[in-house]
Structures are given as C-alpha cells and as structure tokens.
Amino acid sequence: MSVDQSRDIAGGDGKAAAQAVTTAAATASSYPVAPGYRLNVRSGPGTGYSVVRTLPEGSRVAINCQTPGTWVTGPYGASNIWDNIGSGQYVSDAYIRTGSDGYVAPRC
Incomplete structure (x- = not known):
C-alpha cells in the first residue's frame, strides 16, 4: 500500500488518523x-x-x-x-x- 492509499483510507489527508493516535496517547498517559x-x-x-x-x-x-x-x-x-x-x-x-x-x- 502506498502512502497516498494510506491517506485515502484515513480520510483524505490523514488528519483523522493522527487525531485518533493523539487521543489514544493522551488517554494512555493519564491515570485515574x-x-x-x-x-x-x-x-x-x-x-x-x-x-x-x-x-x-x-x-x-x-x-x-x-x-x-x-x-x-x-x-x-x-x-x-x-x-x-x-x-x-x-x-x-x-x-x-x-x-x-x-x-x-x-x-x-
């Protein structure tokens, strides 16, 4: 799969995927x-x-x-x-x- 195909799967420009990764990282580094x-x-x-x-x-x-x-x-x-x-x-x-x-x- 090419980089361009990855961007298409992630919603065009990859912003949604990057945002999901950032949210997951923030959740993983916080403690209850x-x-x-x-x-x-x-x-x-x-x-x-x-x-x-x-x-x-x-x-x-x-x-x-x-x-x-x-x-x-x-x-x-x-x-x-x-x-x-x-x-x-x-x-x-x-x-x-x-x-x-x-x-x-x-x-x-």
Missing part, C-alpha cells in the same frame, strides 16, 4: 484517581502546602514529573511520591492508580 475520592491538589509536594483546587470523583490526571515529598497513606498504599499535574499542582501518588509503587514519570 482512586474511585470514590475527591483529591486535593496542593501547591507543592506535601501536605503542608496549600490546597489550590480539588479534583472531583472520577478524575484522571496526566503526570508531568514526580518528586519525593511527605509520606501519605491512601488507597494504593503509603508513598512519599508526589505527582506534578500542572504548574504548582501536586497530588499524592498514593491516590493515583499508576500500576506501580515507584516512579512512572521523570523526576521533577
């Missing part, structure tokens, strides 16, 4: 917050930092990087890993289902 929890987002990697917002139940987060902070015990065990989900926004990894007890993203 533990079911039944509204999660505090803090300004730094620890419980001593101020709450900047609260994630509603059923939220998913994209983890930019991870850093050690205060220990927290949550539904996924005890952890001192904090996930950066935005500029000045951190959540405890003990409430995020990453499928790992360790780091799943680069260190901040």
